[in-house]
């Protein structure tokens with residue numbers, strides 16, 4: 050008799066939102082999980098925003114096509130919001146599927162925030178969008194919240210002294226509590242982008258068990274440190290190869306750093322006019 054393999058309950062239960070690419074979906078066991086906080090870490094131009102823009106479009110797809118039939122809330126802290134790029138991507142997507150609502154951009158709410166306090170205030174009000182009025186007005190319920198980027202909010206407002214570090218950690222946890230509450234109470238997928246910092250001290254890396262990757266020939270780790278790292282459920286690293294910096298080759302790599310339902314693995318991808326696509 051064949052042995053019954055124990056199955057990971059997250060794999061069975063979590064609804065996933067397709068990335069729009071079967072290769073990236075295969076790496077992510079189906080896509081970005083609802084009910085969890087997924088972090089995309091990467092240096093500037095690694096492709097974090099491009100992937101987030103793609104996700105707010107794929108979230109609109111019906112479940113039969115891997116989407117979650119949902120609107121999205123895109124909270125951005127870097128200005129300006131790339132509206133023209135989103136519009137171009139939505140036109141490309143509309144050509145390949147007739148299943149997007151028309152016009153797709155009516156189902157993507159965009160909100161700029163300038164500080165961590167500002168973000169907390171938005172997160173405290175966001176549940177009003179989840180229940181009631183949006184459904185009755187014909188708008189799809191919110192199923193995906195993107196925060197692009199979390200690191201930008203902490204770059205300027207905090208110094209390296211002990212008081213500010215404590216204040217900063219307090220902010221991380223306050224944001225994380227709200228994100229996890231929204232994810233578990235409403236089953237939304239939450240995607241947060243984060244920047245990288247250079248890692249210079251090998252010893253510290255080992256002692257702190259700090260994950261790092263090579264990107265553009267630099268050894269880098271996620272910005273905001275271990276405190277923030279413990280606030281996310283899934284961490285995906287987007288890196289650029291050293292050769293892609295020297296040449297026109299725009300290959301990048303998505304790597305699973307951790308995730309309760311994901312084995313470690315990676316997939317190369319490219320960014321094209323029509324979107325983000327895995328290539329290996």
Ligand SMILES: Nc1ncnc2c1ncn2[C@@H]1O[C@H](COP(=O)(O)OP(=O)(O)OP(=O)(O)O)[C@@H](O)[C@H]1O
Pocket residue numbers: 091092093094095096097098099100127134244299320321322323
């Ligand atoms: N229309 C397009 N066609 C092809 N590639 C594009 C297009 N638009 C953007 N890209 C690629 O996407 C890259 C920018 O990626 P993205 O905006 O996702 O970076 P990011 O990781 O969010 O960086 P940052 O942290 O600075 O915001 C560009 O350098 C370019 O290679």
